[in-house]
Amino acid sequence: MSYTEATVQLLSPEGSIVTSDLSAEYLPYIERLTDEQLRDFHRQMVVVRRFDQEGTNLQRQGQMGLWVPSVGQEGAQVGSGFAARAQDHIFPAYREHAVARIRGVDLIDIVRLLRGVTHGGWNPADHGNFHLYTLVIGAHTLHATGYAMGIALDGKSGTGNPETDEAVMVYFGDGATSQGDVNEAMVFAASFQTPEVFFLQNNHWAISVPVTTQSRTPLYLRPSGFGIRGIQIDGNDVLASYAVTAKNLDDARGGAGPRFIEALTYRIGAHTSSDDPTKYRDDAELHYWEARDPIIRFEAYLRSRGEGDAFFASVNEEAEDFAADIRRRTLELPTPPASLIFDHVYSEQHPVIDEQKAWLSAYEASFDANGGVA
Amino acid sequence: MSDIQNLPMARAINAGLRKAMTADDKVLLMGEDIGTLGGVFRVTEGLQTEFGKGRVIDTPLAESGIVGTAIGLAMRGYRPVVEIQFDGFIFPGFNQITTQLAKLTNRHEGQIQMPVVIRVPYGGHIGAVEHHQESPEALFAHTAGLRLVSPSNPNDAYWMIQEAIASNDPVMFFEPKSRYWHKGDVELDASAAPLHATRVVREGTEVTVLGHGAMINVLLAAADIAAEEGTSIEVIDLRSISPIDYGPILESVRKTGRLVVASEAPGFVSVSSEIAATVTEQAFYSLESPVIRVTGFDTPFPPAKVETIYLPDADRVLEAVDRALAY
Numbered sequence: 001m002s003y004t005e006a007t008v009q010l011l012s013p014e015g016s017i018v019t020s021d022l023s024a025e026y027l028p029y030i031e032r033l034t035d036e037q038l039r040d041f042h043r044q045m046v047v048v049r050r051f052d053q054e055g056t057n058l059q060r061q062g063q064m065g066l067w068v069p070s071v072g073q074e075g076a077q078v079g080s081g082f083a084a085r086a087q088d089h090i091f092p093a094y095r096e097h098a099v100a101r102i103r104g105v106d107l108i109d110i111v112r113l114l115r116g117v118t119h120g121g122w123n124p125a126d127h128g129n130f131h132l133y134t135l136v137i138g139a140h141t142l143h144a145t146g147y148a149m150g151i152a153l154d155g156k157s158g159t160g161n162p163e164t165d166e167a168v169m170v171y172f173g174d175g176a177t178s179q180g181d182v183n184e185a186m187v188f189a190a191s192f193q194t195p196e197v198f199f200l201q202n203n204h205w206a207i208s209v210p211v212t213t214q215s216r217t218p219l220y221l222r223p224s225g226f227g228i229r230g231i232q233i234d235g236n237d238v239l240a241s242y243a244v245t246a247k248n249l250d251d252a253r254g255g256a257g258p259r260f261i262e263a264l265t266y267r268i269g270a271h272t273s274s275d276d277p278t279k280y281r282d283d284a285e286l287h288y289w290e291a292r293d294p295i296i297r298f299e300a301y302l303r304s305r306g307e308g309d310a311f312f313a314s315v316n317e318e319a320e321d322f323a324a325d326i327r328r329r330t331l332e333l334p335t336p337p338a339s340l341i342f343d344h345v346y347s348e349q350h351p352v353i354d355e356q357k358a359w360l361s362a363y364e365a366s367f368d369a370n371g372g373v374a
Numbered sequence: 375m376s377d378i379q380n381l382p383m384a385r386a387i388n389a390g391l392r393k394a395m396t397a398d399d400k401v402l403l404m405g406e407d408i409g410t411l412g413g414v415f416r417v418t419e420g421l422q423t424e425f426g427k428g429r430v431i432d433t434p435l436a437e438s439g440i441v442g443t444a445i446g447l448a449m450r451g452y453r454p455v456v457e458i459q460f461d462g463f464i465f466p467g468f469n470q471i472t473t474q475l476a477k478l479t480n481r482h483e484g485q486i487q488m489p490v491v492i493r494v495p496y497g498g499h500i501g502a503v504e505h506h507q508e509s510p511e512a513l514f515a516h517t518a519g520l521r522l523v524s525p526s527n528p529n530d531a532y533w534m535i536q537e538a539i540a541s542n543d544p545v546m547f548f549e550p551k552s553r554y555w556h557k558g559d560v561e562l563d564a565s566a567a568p569l570h571a572t573r574v575v576r577e578g579t580e581v582t583v584l585g586h587g588a589m590i591n592v593l594l595a596a597a598d599i600a601a602e603e604g605t606s607i608e609v610i611d612l613r614s615i616s617p618i619d620y621g622p623i624l625e626s627v628r629k630t631g632r633l634v635v636a637s638e639a640p641g642f643v644s645v646s647s648e649i650a651a652t653v654t655e656q657a658f659y660s661l662e663s664p665v666i667r668v669t670g671f672d673t674p675f676p677p678a679k680v681e682t683i684y685l686p687d688a689d690r691v692l693e694a695v696d697r698a699l700a701y
Contacts (some may be wrong), residue, residue: 035691045511093448106391112659118483119405119477119480119481120481120483121481121482121483121485122482122485123482123484123485123486126448131449132481132482134474136469136473136474139442139469139470139473139474141442142438142439142441142442142443142445142446142470143442143443143445143446143449144446145442145443145446146442146443146444146445146446146447146448146450147446147447147449147450149443149447150446150447150449150450150451150452151448151450153402153428153447154450180436180438180466181438181439181442181469184434184436184438184439184442185439185442185443187434187436187439188433188434188436188443189440191433191434229461285439338482342480343483344480344482344483344484345479345480345518345543346479346519346521346543347479347484347487347488347520347543348541348542348543350617350621351617352617
């Protein structure tokens, strides 16, 4: 399940601008971008790919229980991430490291999660409205839709003011499209005409099960059955991801109702550090997608615009520094106190929690410093 | 002078919802058929007309969708009150309730709150078809992060629904549907007890019997019969299923020395088992007999023509009381 006649592509795998009937609607969004914004696209993709590599290394060295790589999906994530406005709310799945960074999340917070220091631990309101990762596949799409219902109830969409109107963007994968929750989210979104963009990263694999097992129809066609407009894009084209998302978020914010974007991309790495993709997929497919890498093509595009070696070298250096900083801070992460087990189960006083916390405290105090019973 | 109205429980909950919605415009109701129709039990009757379609929302028919979007609305600052149409239909929403609603405050390490109420009409005695008469509360009591309560009378229902809505934690509000149309005095001026308080509803000296929801009516009837036979029974209305307020229970058991725990739900791995275990741990030397459970059988809820055999009645409660007294 790859590119179709409907796939919107603004940048070819060779790095040149595509002019076509499909791209015409979106090219104006690209023409507005400044050189610095374009450099930022590249910078984010490269830094997050290096972060990903460092995450894998740290996991292999026993510093994290699990790593969830996003290698290959940087184009889809960086483009869509930059397309959202500050007032929008982002509901990620659990692989959207690039979007997290664009929204201002310190990526050590992702490391904390995968190291087992926290289950989440940040307040979206203080982190660019970037919500916590959700590990139950697709469950968060309903939270996103409910949040978007709230925006509409508050009268914060459809006023015609793009500076204050709000929207929600929710990320999920091809496997999630089989979940009831994702389908129910589309039902509710359509019923209540929520200001919301469903952003599907079709990376072709749900661990070992190919997308062809999830769907016999291109996934961008699914939402039409719910009364939601679906658009398919080349997800490894950061410019298409940016422009199409910006356009559809504008529509959603403006009160046009929900939208659905299928970004065709590929999970170059394993599902997680616990996975071995050589057991279920062949090299030819991998090579096909490596030839459509989002960073390589965007670098070619920037070079064609006159960007020189010095810029690319400086980005690589920034990425190395970022990875080194993550490594240093990972090793310094403190183990949380035992009180973390109890402290936030409820937001109001709860006798069972209080009693068990006090019991554990007394139990631990009953041992003396030398390991015997006091 | 206090303002007292004689209302059936369904109307008392309706009045409690109206009061909560009037007091806080972030309170909204969601569910299947709750708006135009007023709910299949008419608990929300008239509220959509009064508060509008933005505050009393007829949702698509999808329980996971209802609970999941209620979570999103709570993240936005709303206080959604969700109606699940029948006990046995809560399971499509089970994942959202247990993996998301119950855990989101913890996942955010206390930085957000989840003030969502899930109303569940539950229990038997109404002669209905499969999935319409169940008591699934133990499945939720086992999940940390949820609070569970169940009123047994209109006054408690009126106050407890308001207290549940005021809670910043998720509350599952189990409504004994067989009691919806039984009237009782509702004291409109002041709540008699906090949300999680267990209460003695009839004083006695020889055996304590305990239950919640519709079972209280059965326990009071059993106590009347026992009194005629010369046995003094103390009846405790649990009211709060999670957390359990053990103070009044232990105090009663220390007085009577005997405890019978009754519920419509199956007894295996149940709220009744939990209470029996804890009372045995904490009041062992006060007990004159083992704690005895009187529960639904460990079977699916049966077809309606035999439900009266399945559901504990006053005779089964009294049989257990006799066994306790025989020790």
